[in-house]
Amino acid sequence: MTAPATLGLSRGLRYMIGSAFMFSLMGLFVKVAGRHLPSQEIVLIRSVVTLFYSYLLLRWQRVSWRGQRTGLLILRGVVGFVSLSCLYFALTRLPLADTLVLQHTSPVFTTLLAALWLKEPIGRREIAGILLSLLGVVLVARPGFLFGAHTAGLDPLGVAAAMGAALFSAGAYTIVRELRRTEHPLTIVFYFPLVSTIGSLPMALPTAVWPSPLDWLVVVAGVGLSAQIAQVWMTRGLAEEQAGRAVAMNYLQVVFGALWGLLFFREIPTPLSLLGMGLIFAGTWLVARVRT
Secondary structure (H helix, E strand, O other), X not given: OOOOOOOOOXXXXXXXXXXXXXXXXXXXXXXXXXXXXXXXXXXXXXXXXXXXXXXXXXXXXXXXXXXXXHHHHHHHHHHHHHHHHHHHHHHOOOOHHHHHHHHOOHHHHHHHHHHHHOOOOOOHHHHHHHHHHHHHHHHHHOOHHHHOOOOOOOOHHHHHHHHHHHHHHHHHXXXXXXXXXXXXXXXXXXXXXXXXXXXXXXXXXHHOOOOOHHHHXXXXXXXXXXXXXXXXXXXXXHHHOOHHXXXXXXXHHHHHHHHHHHHHHOOOOOHHHXXXXXXXXXXXXXXXXXXX
16 A cells, blocks of 8 residues: 655655545544444454454565564554544544544654653653643533533543543554564554454443444444555554654544534534644644654
């Protein structure tokens, strides 16, 4: 899978932009499927489908699935599984654009983790970007203890899940940045659905609902295929760009997500949400800009 053509950008950033588009499609399909299926069941089905796709890609490229650092590959899978579970739960409880913008505070956490673990530099601009992003999160979430019960805020449990997805996504991105030194991108991708399939089985089966034919189509063809393409492109993009700059491109997911939310669910962001999104975009831009 080659990067989509985008003039004036490095190949790594082109991969990240293509990944953002495919992840936004995945969010759309998850929200549709979540009307009938529990979120953990969607995680399980998506994981099985992407595990199959990943295995086929490994065989096609003649790449070993084992890798050189099995422990770290498994850890990447665990962190990714937790992030995915949080994200799918949030998508069933929050508007699409708001979920994506909260989940994609991950560049803030990625920058912090990359500085602590990978020793990538962090400066005043990045600190300012982090603070702007956190202020944006407050405006998007609008917690009752700050804005009062009369102000319509987002579901607190959904917000907590979206922020959990952001934190664990940052951990996954940072681990991928470390693994790229020794592992093939397809091997890294393979361990994610492998661990997610094993982890989601005991959580999904007790509440499982047999999907309708349309549900199978949405989850298998929609969620599974878009997620697989997005994962491959994201992994390749992270292998070619610094963590903060690469992950900042994921904010395009919010633009795509707002469009899907408006077209398919009639979701219109509130003025405070739009202001919060703007602050988060500005903060992320500062985080990315300092590393050009």
